[in-house]
Amino acid sequence: MPHTGHILHGRYAVVSCHVERPLDDEAWTRFAALQERRPWRFTIAALMRPPAPGEDEERWLERAREAQARGPLGLHTHWTAPDHARPTGGDPAALVREQGAWLRAKGLDVEFFCGGGWYMDEDVAEAVAELGYTDCTATAFRPDYLAPDAPHLQLDEPARLELPSGRGLLELPTTHSIGMLARGLIGPFRRPVVHAYFHDTDLLDPRRRAVLRVALAFLGMKRTASDLGELQRGFRPEKTMSFANSRA
Numbered sequence: 001m002p003h004t005g006h007i008l009h010g011r012y013a014v015v016s017c018h019v020e021r022p023l024d025d026e027a028w029t030r031f032a033a034l035q036e037r038r039p040w041r042f043t044i045a046a047l048m049r050p051p052a053p054g055e056d057e058e059r060w061l062e063r064a065r066e067a068q069a070r071g072p073l074g075l076h077t078h079w080t081a082p083d084h085a086r087p088t089g090g091d092p093a094a095l096v097r098e099q100g101a102w103l104r105a106k107g108l109d110v111e112f113f114c115g116g117g118w119y120m121d122e123d124v125a126e127a128v129a130e131l132g133y134t135d136c137t138a139t140a141f142r143p144d145y146l147a148p149d150a151p152h153l154q155l156d157e158p159a160r161l162e163l164p165s166g167r168g169l170l171e172l173p174t175t176h177s178i179g180m181l182a183r184g185l186i187g188p189f190r191r192p193v194v195h196a197y198f199h200d201t202d203l204l205d206p207r208r209r210a211v212l213r214v215a216l217a218f219l220g221m222k223r224t225a226s227d228l229g230e231l232q233r234g235f236r237p238e239k240t241m242s243f244a245n246s247r248a
């Protein structure tokens, strides 16, 4: 596989939000205002958890359309429950296909995926690739709550993953939490892309909001602000690897 090189050159940062509680009015109002304001020129991607049974689909769709008008939109699957992200059984890929088909039928232009609790397996990766999404589930850090053998992708820079079906999946890993950035942990990170994430629920807590402000300011001063959509269109990872080799 020849190196295609970067179309975008430089050191970028992008920011995404895991929208865990899209139907919580306070969390949503705060997230919407932040996304609208584009702090430090960051266009924040909304990676939204779809409505669970019993939640208001119409209001969810209204909010997803608003988010899509302000920035990149992604699917953030929670397999078990709104407050339990990782799967506990069943067929994880089937739920991703079902949610992707529903979003498409509703006319939403979803381009990204992030597995809840950083869950990813080969079948889910195939489903994400079939839907044409770019994946953000890999992390550069090891989430400390995961058991050593828990399915998870670990990558510290964008890569093209080759799947057993022959499909390719663009992976733009999540590299930093806002807590890591606020502690100044970006310093030794020499990769071209920092992808920082936070949760909408962080916006409900004054202390977490302060951490986010510090983190975004730090990132905005150190890196060129970009967004997931721009990276998806203009960034060609130098690395191609098989899905199996990206398993941590």
Ligand SMILES: [Zn+2]
Residues within 6 Å of the ligand: 018, 020, 049, 076, 078, 085, 116, 117
């Ligand atoms: Zn989540």
